[in-house]
Amino acid sequence: MTEIASLGEFGLIDRLTDGIELANQSSLKGVGDDAAVLEYHETEVLVTTDLLLEGVHFDLTYVPLKHLGYKSAVVNFSDVYAMNGTPRQITVSLGISKRFTVEHIEALYSGIRHACEIYGVDLVGGDTTSSRQGLVISVTCIGDAPKDKIVYRNGAKDTDLICVSGDLGAAYMGLQLLEREKIASVGQKDFIPKFEGKEYLIERQLKPEARKDIIAELDQAGIKPTAMMDISDGLSSELLHICKQSHTGCRIYEDRIPIDYQTAVMAEELGMNLVTAALNGGEDYELLFTVPLHDHEKVSKLPGVKVIGHITKESLGCAMITRDNTEIELKAQGWNPLAQK
Amino acid sequence: MTEIASLGEFGLIDRLTDGIELANQSSLKGVGDDAAVLEYHETEVLVTTDLLLEGVHFDLTYVPLKHLGYKSAVVNFSDVYAMNGTPRQITVSLGISKRFTVEHIEALYSGIRHACEIYGVDLVGGDTTSSRQGLVISVTCIGDAPKDKIVYRNGAKDTDLICVSGDLGAAYMGLQLLEREKIASVGQKDFIPKFEGKEYLIERQLKPEARKDIIAELDQAGIKPTAMMDISDGLSSELLHICKQSHTGCRIYEDRIPIDYQTAVMAEELGMNLVTAALNGGEDYELLFTVPLHDHEKVSKLPGVKVIGHITKESLGCAMITRDNTEIELKAQGWNPLAQK
Structure with missing residues (x-):
């Protein structure tokens, strides 16, 4: 050395x-x-x-x-x-x-x-x-x-569709898994962490990718999002940024939020709420964007993109519709880097 | 709070x-x-x-x-x-x-x-x-x-004049003074540091300025330096960078190095070698630059700029000519941020 x-x-x-x-x-x-x-x-x-x-x-x-x-x-x-x-x-x-x-x-x-x-x-x-x-x-x-291709956070309009790429919550579950195995390893010689069947979660946490491919897909499909962000602090937090800056509200649907099988298994194992993890987990580095309603057909055809809700008037606030049809207000419970630990 | x-x-x-x-x-x-x-x-x-x-x-x-x-x-x-x-x-x-x-x-x-x-x-x-x-x-x-105005480090040529703005070593002496007073203050209530007559040194250390004015002067005088750097790690270190990248040597003259009166007094007080401080002190944020020999008259007229030597062929190496006419090889003894303390 x-x-x-x-x-x-x-x-x-x-x-x-x-x-x-x-x-x-x-x-x-x-x-x-x-x-x-x-x-x-x-x-x-x-x-x-x-x-x-x-x-x-x-x-x-x-x-x-x-x-x-x-x-x-x-x-x-x-x-x-x-x-x-x-x-x-x-x-x-x-x-x-x-x-x-x-x-x-x-x-x-x-x-x-x-x-x-x-x-x-x-x-x-x-x-x-x-x-x-x-x-x-x-x-x-x-x-x-x-200049005419740049997408800001403030361009979302009432009735726009809210889309996300990939799946959410896996990076957060990867972190939980790594932390669990770290604690389990304390004082143990030749410790072998239990990552079997959870490789995707580990990869999402340790080696995330940026969605260059989605940007190319949108361009090829002739879709220019009205607003866009990457999801680093969690879906809730980012969606609230877009709505605040665009002066709109939003509705997203719990059953539309894309979640990987391994994420669900891990949440079950840890006794954590799966949707909370997907909404607030962060570090997914997926893209969150809005497109005009008339692009519905085009965007629906894109591999790896899912429509999870729509933009509303500002007065309606920001909420998620749960599987049992209840409205829950969205809150920015994402990772707060300035929280005192 | x-x-x-x-x-x-x-x-x-x-x-x-x-x-x-x-x-x-x-x-x-x-x-x-x-x-x-x-x-x-x-x-x-x-x-x-x-x-x-x-x-x-x-x-x-x-x-x-x-x-x-x-x-x-x-x-x-x-x-x-x-x-x-x-x-x-x-x-x-x-x-x-x-x-x-x-x-x-x-x-x-x-x-x-x-x-x-x-x-x-x-x-x-x-x-x-x-x-x-x-x-x-x-x-x-x-x-x-x-594009045609940008000055790199690698453009110095044999016979070019070496110039510096302002004066050197004051920021370093300011740091020594602050450190001295910090040590003196330990355990003392209502300690008043002794900065009288040394305000310039303190200001050079705590509130340096960038030489926007010199860039404007050079432009107005129609001078485009052949190579330029700012002096953050010390004159010696920066001059060696210019010579290495330009594949040249240099000669600078001890008696031409601009030093403020307060810097000299402080070096005396601390028993430090004044020229060493000016060569290696760093944090002066003055400009070091080279100009073609034919700009000698123009550059000599610039307020706040001093010609301290000239560029030579690479084979002659980099040296300072002392007051008693001895050649001393220049070494990069500037601040090394990766030195183990």
Whole structure:
């Protein structure tokens, strides 16, 4: 194992960024100057950023560094797709505490670089420093979209259909499973965690994907959503953002919320309410979007997209209709990163 | 004092970003969606990022939060100016530990917003989360420049003149002074630090400015530097970056290095080598740049700019000529953020 101090900041950066090639035309100059230089003469520029802190956003006892790197990049790509854009560049800043070696940081970076390759994104800059505390990861993603393609949160209209991609709650159940096995492992030698039949949940938590494919499907189908977000804090919370910014209400139907079989089994096993997990779980990185009613036929044909309800007038509020036909008001019970633990 | 948990993430963001207006034409959409939307159809986009961690980059026992916010923004602007560009937008991500109240974060933000006003930059996004450790600040700055105006680090040529703005070493001496008074204050009630006659040093450390004025001067004088950087890690370290990337050597002259009177007095008082402080001190955020020899007359007339040496062939290496005419090899002894303390 190589001590980071033996390389110094610039030695470490050289090693981590060795062999990086720029794939996007808009990346004129990457790592190695005071700033990266990008060219966006035809399209608008999208900028999003996420801060991930050890002990708050991730637990290295069960998150492999390569997966963490991959996820750190992908969650930012997801924000750009949620604007109906294409991610093009990222910068990665790391705060590294003493217990990490060069090989650890290389593993983290290999995940970031792998995500960049898969999604066609260039790593163009960052900052690397020591941390007195745990690992700090700050990623900024730059993307682009033609002006008339950008989808904001505030464009939903009364009668629009509410759609989600994929399924919900699995990432949250994956986290519960990882936490359970972590507790079970305490003090045990050669502990083997019980993940059989629950691989999907683990993958959703540790290695989420951004829905680049759904953005492409919508484009091919000639559908431009009226509002869109990615689901990072939970369906309820995100839907309330769209309704607040669009000055609308909404109705969603419990029996339409897409939930995977493994998620349901896990909720049963843990004695948790399945719908609550799907509504408030978060970290699914699926897309939540609204489309005009006249796109109903088109959107119904899209694989991996489900219509779960519709937008209403603001005065009607935001609610879910349960299986027994009761209206329950939607509340933002999603993950609150500022809650005092 | 208001507990942060009582507002939640979105309540806090609403409060911090209340009344923000977008001043730049390129800022189409700021805070409040998955990503900010920017328009750069005529110019290139510059992106730079800095990560500041409590206990590594700042010590809140003597750094007021408002100053810290100001400095966090300005050091990023400085990187954009160092490309001969204009900073336009920033995103600010904060990791906040339990001991901070809403009022603390408002003070930090007021410094960031003040810097944005002074430099004409828009705050367009960020991320806010809790931290298990200390305060984490990650700032990304987006700026622009016409393609033919951008100055990289790799353009210095043999015989070019080496110039610096302002004076060097004061920020480092300010830090020494603050550390000295911190130690002196331990266990003392109503301690009054001895800053008299050394206000300049304190200001250079706590509230540095980016040299927007020098960029404007150069432009008005019709000078385009061949290479440029801002001095954040120390003159030696930065000069070695320019020479390495430009495949050149350099000679600078000890008696030409601009040093303020207060810096010299403080070095004397602390028994430190003054030139070492000026060469390796860092955090001056002055500009280091090279210009063609034929610009000698023009550059000599610029207020606040000093010619300190010249670029040579690579084979001659990088050295300083001392007052007694000895050549000393330049080494990167600047601040190493990854050194194990």
